[in-house]
Amino acid sequence: MEAKCLCGTVSLKVEAERKLHACHCSKCRTWGSGASFTLTAKKPEISGSEHIGRYRSSEWAERCFCKQCGTHLFVQVGDDYYINAGLFADNADFELESQIFIDCKAPYYDLANDTPKLTEHEFLAMIGAEK
Helix, strand or coil, X not given: CEEECCCCCCEEECXXXXXXXXXXXXXXXXXXXXXXXXXXXXXXXXXCHHHEEEEECCCCCEEEEECCCCCEEEEEECCEEEEEHHHECCCCXXXXXXXXXXXXXXXXXXXXXXXXXXXXXXXXXXXXXXX
């Protein structure tokens, strides 16, 4: 699958399941004004990597964006890439699989999807980054 930023300067090719995760942490909500919908992939093939800006938003994650147009590209956690679902033009059969940081969700929205929900503590334990 191929993902591209708004201006097309950065593109990512990935082999990943078409399953999405919604993150409700305060950093994702601050970064994008709501839950962040991403798919998880291992090392994508990146074109235009010199145009990627990186911001270390926690001890265990970097938020990456296109320096040309500002598009949010992915959050990198170790070897895992949480790639913004909106970057994929071919997304008709994406399916929301889980929600994380559910205990941090803003009170002004609810997702109707019936998915597994992990708290902040449960997610951090899963990736080995317990506080």
